[in-house]
Amino acid sequence: MIHWLTPNPEYFPPLEMALDEPNGLLAAGGDLSPKRLLTAYRCGIFPWFNQGEPVLWWSPNPRMVLFPDELKISRSLRKTMKKHHYEIRCDSAFTQVMQACAAPRMEQEGTWIHPEMISAYTELHQMGMAHSVETWIEGKLAGGLYGIALGKMFFGESMFSHVTDASKIAFVYLIKQLEHWNFGMIDCQMKTRHLASLGAREIPRIEFVRILNNLLTTPERIGKWHFDYVYPE
Numbered sequence: 001m002i003h004w005l006t007p008n009p010e011y012f013p014p015l016e017m018a019l020d021e022p023n024g025l026l027a028a029g030g031d032l033s034p035k036r037l038l039t040a041y042r043c044g045i046f047p048w049f050n051q052g053e054p055v056l057w058w059s060p061n062p063r064m065v066l067f068p069d070e071l072k073i074s075r076s077l078r079k080t081m082k083k084h085h086y087e088i089r090c091d092s093a094f095t096q097v098m099q100a101c102a103a104p105r106m107e108q109e110g111t112w113i114h115p116e117m118i119s120a121y122t123e124l125h126q127m128g129m130a131h132s133v134e135t136w137i138e139g140k141l142a143g144g145l146y147g148i149a150l151g152k153m154f155f156g157e158s159m160f161s162h163v164t165d166a167s168k169i170a171f172v173y174l175i176k177q178l179e180h181w182n183f184g185m186i187d188c189q190m191k192t193r194h195l196a197s198l199g200a201r202e203i204p205r206i207e208f209v210r211i212l213n214n215l216l217t218t219p220e221r222i223g224k225w226h227f228d229y230v231y232p233e
Contacts, residue, residue: 036128
């Protein structure tokens with residue numbers, strides 16, 4: 001049975017109430033206000049729903065995560081990155097990145113990144129809590145990703161590429177910079193072969209929450225991000 005949320009934006013049911021099938025469905029209802037969204041992420045919960053339907057809240061078990069020191073960079077990607085034909089920017093085109101992530105893809109029908117989601121996360125971006133990492137090639141946005149940062153934790157949401165490996169390049173720079181800032185874990189939500197190829201793996205939800213709670217004890221890095229990581233020659 002799905003738990004319906006109360007008007008209180010700081011209330012979510014215990015994660016143990018999440019369904020096994022579909023994996024991690026915890027609650028429905030509520031809104032995408034900044035307070036509710038940030039409360040959700042601090043509890044290990046994220047929204048995922050189709051446009052026109054009630055908001056659905058998830059906390060899957062196991063959880064796909066990436067620890068910065070476990071990042072895998074393939075030989076071909078290293079070769080591409082050493083060409084330095086790209087520019088990495090942060091927070092220069094947040095809404096544009098979300099819109100690109102929302103574009104139709106061959107392997108899926110529709111998108112869960114609809115205008116309501118874009119508006120809500122853009123508001124978090126304006127608050128300095130949500131960030132985009134972008135790969136620019138010849139002055140054009142070629143790929144990137146976005147997510148939310150709380151404490152020493154980064155919650156990845158989605159990524160896109162208009163040019164081969166452009167999102168992977170942005171991802172590598174993000175992970176290396178987060179490692180430099182002593183971030184401990186990146187939430188990847190659900191398992192995909194793409195994320196697994198980059199070093200992400202599944203861990204039990206109880207372990208995810210334990211690590212998350214520890215990483216949330218440090219202050220947030222609020223505001224526009226500026227990277228100082230330089231990919232080695």
